[in-house]
Amino acid sequence: QPCHLDCAGRDPGGGVSRTKLRSQRGAGAEDAFGRVVAHRSSPAGVEARRHFRRRPCPGPIVCHLAFRLAPAMSGAVPAVRFTSRVVAAVRKQLASHKRRLIPRPEADVAGRAGRRAAVLIPLVHVNGEAAILFTKRSDNVGSHKGHVSFPGGHLDAGESAEAAARREAVEELGVAMEGLRVLGRYNDYQAITGTHVSTVVGLLPGDLGDLSALTPAADEVDMAFALPVAWCLDPRNVSQQTLSSPVHGIKTIDRYEGGPAPVWGLTAVMLTDVLRDAIKPALRDAAREEEASASAAAADAAGSVGGDGERSKL
16 A cells, blocks of 8 residues: 555555565665655654654665655745757757866865766656756765765766766666767866766656666665756755865855755755756746747737638628
8 A cells, every 4th residue: 555655655566675675785775764755854854764664665776755755845946847948948058058177175186186977967757847866875885975976987998978977877777767868068077086077968758757767776876866856946955065175265065955865065066057057047948938939829819810800801
């Protein structure tokens, strides 16, 4: 039976026991039950932990309850979709954007200054609503354990940023990501290690629904989750944290809280920037085009009615 929170507790795979999860994913699987749904300190997080103690959810790896709860904490920004107009506008914004390298205040520039990596910012639909896909890194990876990130990794020899981002997305989240359409390149960022990270924006056609089509690599990804674009644009879900260094001085960056896990650090910087420079302008331009198209259609309809009226008088 569905749980009272109406999550993926419908057990499409027949249910997953905690014992099975331990055997599949190790001792860290238990911890996911407290973090998969919402930030631990939020009311939703408290209720989620009660829920998961009561009944194991089949989605500690992927769970669309996270998506259902996030809009409920918002409401200030209407839901949006990646229509053909919006997608075309995102492409246009990315093509006209002047890419630059964004330094990180506390980066160890001497550490890995020569290394290159790429991440994918995946635009998706979940239950009919535009969203952005994230991963939470497992405790088995070599660095950034437990951090929320976009799918990505280091470039192979001779590999482009676009190819690397697509490859890493498939490796981390499964064959469902093979249909991804690259919309364009965005800025390069300096990671805390000094690595230059290129960002690639892509659209996954179709609707991911409960995210069960994704098959995260258990050795790399603790879980995958989607945050609605409208939720990300709601300032009530964003706080600020301050970074400082002798080289770059003091810098304030955004931190997104209230979802399945906090989005902070470099991932939050990338998210804020791409929302500001590509997605928000694209939504605005697409809305204007839609309004102009509707006005033109209304004018044509009015003219047609008027013409029919004149002919009837004759």
